[in-house]
Amino acid sequence: MSLIRVTRRSTPAIRFSHPIRRRHIADARPFREHDHVLLQPLRDRTNSGVLFRGPLRPGKQIDTHKGVLNHSSIIGKRVRDVVQGEPLKSGKPAAVFRLLEVKLDDHVRFSRRLVTPIYPADANLIVSLLDLHPEVYDGEDGTAGPLLEILEAGTGHGSLTLHLSRAVHAANPPRAKASFESSDDSNAVATPPTDDADWSDRRRAIVHTIEISPRYAEHARRTVSAFRHGQYAGNIDFHVGNVSEWTRAALTERNDEAFLSHAFLDLPNADTHIADVTKALRVDGTLIVFNPSITQITECALSIKRDGIPLELDTVIELGVNGGSGGREWDVRPVIPRAARPVVQAGSETADGNPDDSAVEIDDPEKVEGTTAIEGSADTLKWSMVCRPKVGERVVGGGFLGVWKKRRT
Structure with a gap:
């Protein structure tokens, strides 16, 4: 599948020069x-x-x-x-x-949509989990030091895209002015000036967002550009295509050097893309996977263990109902049940002195405290999953976030 950048539609447009203020006080x-x-x-x-x-x-x-x-x-x-x-x-x-004044959550909730957006409360939670601390742009050479690059796979409505762009906005230089394009539907959106290439090269933070559907990608671009005269649009690079193919191509351009600070996957079969995305992720970078079902999160966790992908599961969080974030943490971890352990040291006991009849969590299949070396490799062991809420008994929510950190290999 070819990878393309989203550009403006070829509809004839009327352009209006209009300054973008560095400060937007209501x-x-x-x-x-x-x-x-x-x-x-x-x-x-x-x-x-x-x-x-x-x-x-x-x-x-x-x-x-x-x-x-x-x-x-x-x-x-x-x-x-x-x-x-x-x-x-x-x-x-x-x-x-x-x-x-139109606030960001108003824009997300009320703007025209083709797909269900990530609601503001959930988007704010996701951004907080990334723990972003971009340095304010000080006018120095934009090529100095590593860029802050974030990947979002599954642009959808553009809600999370806007929240991510707002979070890193201070790291980029201000733009002097923008223009507006107006088509027959009278839906004007801000577009960058024609001499914007130099500004793009000086950016210190970039949000790469990828969508498989050209229609959804274009709609998200217009949603982002329509908010506050396109104040946050310049921080974002829109792409159309397959995220694994894009990641491999981007790594080739960078001589296989990891460049992503963080990544977020919100797409079907996310587990099939984790390996490629992880290769582009820097050490200690955060990978967040959003899935509507907890079983999909466990599939991702098992896939990471089976394939030996250098990620450590940090936390699993259940989102709330009707666009609200419950933030309930889940205990999700790969384990090897006792029946599947080939060799166990005789007389092994737990801390309370009783025989160990529980499952043993394996971080390193070659060495387990209290047991001898387990025969077999990570891809042949019979992994199972512990999967339960840490509080409460009933699962009610709008989805789940699996959060991983890349470890040093």
Whole structure:
């Protein structure tokens, strides 16, 4: 399968020069053309609001079920200002809205979607597990020192892509300006300036995101570019193709030198891609696998043991329900049951003095404390899995995260 970079569609576009501010403070400036706005009914503060998907433009209007709201009545207003729509033909008063800044979780929850996104609470948990501490860009030569490169396989909606890009944003130099492309659907998104190649070469942090579907990849690119005038789009390189093929090609370009600081896999049959991705992962780099089923996580753990992949299981976490992160930790580890152990030292006892009738966890198949050497190699041993929640009895959740760390070989 060929690997391609996602580019803008060939639809003729109208371009508008527009500066990107280094700081984006909600109350520091009024709403202006091409901004997105969140409308909250004034008399219903429990309502989280409605995201108007199109950008603001003079002469345009927003049609709501309670009346028409002209863009011109919003442009020039500030956050938390109140605007009123035109009166309804029925004689009833038009709705009154409070203008709110579009936050990242609003953008993820309300923006048009083709696939289910990783909800903000889960995305924040994943980013926190990576423990990112990018150094702020200081204007020095961008070629000095290793880059912070993160791989996301399974771009999907682009939710996690945005959260990762925001987390590493300070490591890259600011861009002077951007432009906007507008097609017939009036869905304008920010695009980088034509002389952006030099800026890309000076980046200190890059999020590589790969999607097998060109349609989903393009949709994710537009979702990312539509948020805050594309503030975080420049940190991301979008790719279309197979993650294993991309990783092998990237390693060849780098003379087989590991370059990834972290990796995240959210795709079917993730266990078949772990070996290739691990080769590109630096020592102590984090690999996170998201699967909807705990049995898929155990398949990944067993595959890593059987294939001798240099990864150590750090933790397994169950996500919560309805987009919330429960964060419940699971005890998941490969073991060799007593019946499958070929040779056990006679009289072996546990710490409490009783005979050892439990399964023995094996980190090094050639040497196990309290036993003689086990015959056979890692790929011939009959591995089983301990798989249970560390607290509670019932499994209810939206998915599972398996977190591994690359060990030194």
